[in-house]
Amino acid sequence: MTKISRTDPLTITKDYRITYQSTLGEVSRFFLDLANEGKIMGTRCEKCGKTYIPPFPDCPECLGKTSWVEMPKNGVIEAFTICYTQPRHFKRKLPYTVAYVRLEGANTLLPGIVDGDPSKVEQGSKVELKIRVPERGTRWGVYEADYYFELIER
Amino acid sequence: MGKVAIVGAGLTRFSASRYDASQEEMVAEAMRQAAENMGMTWNDLRNEVDMGVGAYCSDFFNQQLKFGATIHDYLGLCPKSNIRVEAVGATGAQAIRTGYAFIAASTLYDVIAVLSWEKMSEVSYEQSLDFLGRNLDLDFEYYPVGVTLPTVHGMMAQLHMKKFGTSREQIAKIAVKNRKNALNNPFVDFGKKMAVKDILISKPLFSPLRELDFAPASDGAAVLIMTSEDKAKKFTDTPIWISGTGCGTDNFIYRRTADDIPILASTRVAAEQAYKMAGISNPMKELDCAEVYDMSTIYEIMAYESLGFCGKGEGGKLIEDGATENGGELPVNVAGGCFGAGTALAAIGVKQAVEMFWQLRGEADKRLKSGAQVQDAEKGLINAESGYGVKSVVHILEK
Numbered sequence: 001m002t003k004i005s006r007t008d009p010l011t012i013t014k015d016y017r018i019t020y021q022s023t024l025g026e027v028s029r030f031f032l033d034l035a036n037e038g039k040i041m042g043t044r045c046e047k048c049g050k051t052y053i054p055p056f057p058d059c060p061e062c063l064g065k066t067s068w069v070e071m072p073k074n075g076v077i078e079a080f081t082i083c084y085t086q087p088r089h090f091k092r093k094l095p096y097t098v099a100y101v102r103l104e105g106a107n108t109l110l111p112g113i114v115d116g117d118p119s120k121v122e123q124g125s126k127v128e129l130k131i132r133v134p135e136r137g138t139r140w141g142v143y144e145a146d147y148y149f150e151l152i153e154r
Numbered sequence: 155m156g157k158v159a160i161v162g163a164g165l166t167r168f169s170a171s172r173y174d175a176s177q178e179e180m181v182a183e184a185m186r187q188a189a190e191n192m193g194m195t196w197n198d199l200r201n202e203v204d205m206g207v208g209a210y211c212s213d214f215f216n217q218q219l220k221f222g223a224t225i226h227d228y229l230g231l232c233p234k235s236n237i238r239v240e241a242v243g244a245t246g247a248q249a250i251r252t253g254y255a256f257i258a259a260s261t262l263y264d265v266i267a268v269l270s271w272e273k274m275s276e277v278s279y280e281q282s283l284d285f286l287g288r289n290l291d292l293d294f295e296y297y298p299v300g301v302t303l304p305t306v307h308g309m310m311a312q313l314h315m316k317k318f319g320t321s322r323e324q325i326a327k328i329a330v331k332n333r334k335n336a337l338n339n340p341f342v343d344f345g346k347k348m349a350v351k352d353i354l355i356s357k358p359l360f361s362p363l364r365e366l367d368f369a370p371a372s373d374g375a376a377v378l379i380m381t382s383e384d385k386a387k388k389f390t391d392t393p394i395w396i397s398g399t400g401c402g403t404d405n406f407i408y409r410r411t412a413d414d415i416p417i418l419a420s421t422r423v424a425a426e427q428a429y430k431m432a433g434i435s436n437p438m439k440e441l442d443c444a445e446v447y448d449m450s451t452i453y454e455i456m457a458y459e460s461l462g463f464c465g466k467g468e469g470g471k472l473i474e475d476g477a478t479e480n481g482g483e484l485p486v487n488v489a490g491g492c493f494g495a496g497t498a499l500a501a502i503g504v505k506q507a508v509e510m511f512w513q514l515r516g517e518a519d520k521r522l523k524s525g526a527q528v529q530d531a532e533k534g535l536i537n538a539e540s541g542y543g544v545k546s547v548v549h550i551l552e553k
Contacts, residue, residue, distance in 0.1 A: 009174060027293060054294035054408055078412040081308030082361035083300075087283035090300045095358075098305055100407060109408045111299045118361075123316055123412065140297035 026057035029068060035144035038131050040071040042106060050107045073129040074152075075103040075110070082118040091137030097121050101149055103129070114149045126152040157383040158258045159393030160551070162199075163508040164188030168374035168495035169343050171275035177216060178228040180375035181271050185229060188377050191521075192389060196230075199379070202389075204263035205235040205256060209249035209270035211242055211499035214285045216273055225269055235263065242289060243447055246270045246376065246503020247538035247547035251399050253380045264382045270504040271375035274497070282371055289541040291406050304368055304450065306407060306542040308360025311452040314416040315362065318467030320455065322362060326353035327473045328451040329366055332487050335480060336494025338525035339509075344370065344494050353451070367451045372496020376504035378511070392515045397533075398434070398550035400427025404543045420546035421460035421537065428535075429462070432550035437462050438477075438484055441550075442531040443513060445506035447539040448491040457537060458486075461548070480525065489518070489526045503538035507551070510534045514553050 003013040024031065033039045042053030043066035050061065051069065059066050080099035086092055097118045100109035112129070114121055127149040134146035164187035166172070166180045175183065189196045206229075208222025218224065222238025225231075237256075241248040246268075253266040274282060287302035295301040314320050327350060336345030348366075356366040379389065386393035402423025407415065425437075434440045446457040455469035463484060464472045472478060478486040487493075489509050492502060512521040514534060519527040533552040539545070 006173065011173060024293060054291065060409075079309040079313055079407070079415055081305055081312055081363075082358070083305060083308075084358045084360070085283070086280075086300055087287045087302050088278065088280035089284060092300070098299060098301055098309075100309070109410070111295050111301055111408060113299060123313070139299070141293070142298075146298065 027055055030055050031142040034131065034147060035142065040073060040103070040129060040147065041068050042071045043067065044069045051105055052108050053103055053106045053110050054108065071106065072104045075101040075106070075127055075129065077114070077121065077123060077125045077127060078102050078109055080114065080121050080123070089137070089140065099127070099149060101127055112147055112149050114151065116151055120151055128152055156258045158254045158380055158396045159383065159386040160378050160380055160396065160507060160511050161386055161389035161393050162188045162192040162379035163511045164191065164377045165341050165505060165508050166375045167341050168372050168498055168501070168505070170370060170372055170496060172273065172373035173275070177218070177221070177271050177273050178225060180373070181225055181269055181377065182229060184375045184377045185269070188379060192379070200230055202265045203231060203234055203267045203379070204265050205237070206231050206267045206269055207249045207253050208236060208238040209245045209268065209500040209504065210272055211240055211245040212272070212285060214288070215277065215499070229269070231267070241545050241547070242540035243449060243497065243499055244503060244538045244540045244545050244547045245500035246505070247536065247549065248401070249500070249504060250378065250380070250396070250507055250549060251401060251547055254396055254399050257380060257382050264385050266380045268378040268380060268504055270377065270500045272498040272500045273373045274371035274499065275373050286541070289544070291408070294408065295406070303541050304360050304363070307368070307450040307452055308363045309407070310416050310456065310542070311363050312361065313412055314452055314456065317416055318470070320467070320470035322354060323350050324470035324474050325367065325451045325455060326350045328448060328454045329353050329493055331473065331479055332448055332491045332493035335488055335526070336490025338523040339489040339494055340523060342490050342495040343372075344496065345490060363450060363452065369449055369492035370496045372498045374495060374498035374501040374505065376501045376508050378504055378507055392553070394511050394514050394551050394553060396549055397552050398428035398430070398432030398548070400424035400431070400548045402546050404546070406544070407542065416456060417466065418456050418460035418539070418543045418546060420543045421457060421539065421548070424537070424546040424548040425461045428548040428550050432552070434550065437535065438464070440533060441484055441535050442533050443488055443510070443528045444484060444486045444535040444537070445491065445510060446486055446537045447502070448487055448493055449497055449539070453539070454486070461535065461537060480528070485528050488513070488528060489522050503547070506536040506538060507549070510536050510551050514551060
């Protein structure tokens with residue numbers, strides 16, 4: 001449906017809706033095991049000795065095929081910011097904290113929401129990864145399960 | 155390898171919304187100015203052009219597909235050759251680099267028109283955060299967590315303050331400087347005299363950054379005419395030479411670490427390449443002015459460090475000491491940068507070159523305003539970036 005607003009020059013409002021059916025490739029395993037097994041799966045390249053989470057089905061160092069490994073659910077916050085606004089389509093309660101967490105044994109960082117009081121979050125805060133069914137409007141794509149981080153009290 | 159010069163340049167008015175002009179009309183506006191300043195009719199100029207580099211960043215924002223080539227239709231540049239480049243905020247800079255490569259590194263073409271534009275205004279702010287969110291990994295950062303571009307800048311500022319002791323006041327000074335410098339630029343809308351406290355009381359967005367720590371979105375267009383050493387004097391007595399070009403890339407945030415995130419590794423790579431080509435070993439002393447990508451306050455501070463204007467972590471001190479103010483040792487963003495013009499994605503990288511072209515020819519006081527002219531400027535640096543440094547491009551321009 002189009003709508004005409006300003007007339008000099010002419011401004012037209014139009015909505016354009018796209019439906020994608022995207023394949024997640026081998027990385028699908030991450031989302032399936034998250035929902036069906038309650039596990040966080042990373043990948044490991046034995047040749048390079050690196051563990052990737054988010055998972056890399058192809059090792060970015062040697063391009064060898066990596067193997068799936070279950071990750072421990074505890075980690076440390078390496079970077080974070082408190083968000084007071086969010087992109088269109090996301091309907092989380094504001095403000096909320098986004099953090100990049102180094103899970104134990106990982107060579108990469110895993111991004112996620114940190115539940116709870118944003119003022120308690122610090123670089124170096126210890127967190128535990130938890131899994132839940134997401135609220136509508138808090139993520140796109142896989143809706144059966146979502147992970148988030150909870151601060152571990154000292 | 156042959157030398158490459160910029161021999162013509164044009165700008166449109168950059169604005170939060172150029173609802174008065176379509177995208178192709180903006181490009182025509184800039185090109186008309188370029189031809190006029192070169193003392194040529196467009197008809198004569200377009201006959202000289204061998205190839206157009208079409209630079210617009212986003213099919214999301216701009217809607218028209220293959221616009222990089224179809225712009226030839228509107229400007230009367232068919233059947234000349236064409237290439238389209240895309241690199242988010244570095245698009246315009248990449249366009250210059252691509253033009254350079256076609257002229258210098260090959261013998262394919264002699265005269266290249268760089269055509270850059272962006273219209274960010276036709277969607278809401280929340281929709282633009284969605285488009286900018288696609289700078290992040292879709293499956294693990296954007297779709298499940300909602301990480302978008304300014305989110306990363308918030309994290310960078312957080313880490314820069316913690317690791318290097320940079321203060322909120324030092325960070326805010328970048329916005330104060332550039333908004334004030336924008337008052338010297340008749341092509342931009344956001345010039346304003348501000349104080350540090352104005353930034354610090356603005357709406358929080360992505361901690362510790364606030365609304366006035368970010369340059370607003372905008373619409374705009376900018377064009378260049380580039381050519382080989384052989385042809386340069388045919389167009390102007392004062393060609394401006396591209397003496398160095400460099401480009402680097404960097405990983406997604408999840409493959410960086412707390413030590414990497416407040417440093418722009420790709421900018422360092424791009425600068426090293428450009429400095430080597432241009433024979434620069436002490437940028438602070440050898441450069442007369444610089445245009446860096448100030449999408450946010452913290453980004454300019456990190457750029458100082460990665461471009462070698464100061465040591466690691468010393469960016470806050472550099473702005474505080476006034477070294478990068480107009481009249482300072484190395485003025486940065488003398489005509490307002492992105493804080494002045496907004497972040498019209500592809501157009502910014504070329505706008506930097508247009509303003510530097512005028513600067514080095516001693517025309518900035520005429521084409522812009524007198525306060526924008528750096529006295530006796532002969533060598534300058536321009537640097538534009540994709541988002542959070544996934545790609546970085548640096549050029550050295552000299553008289």
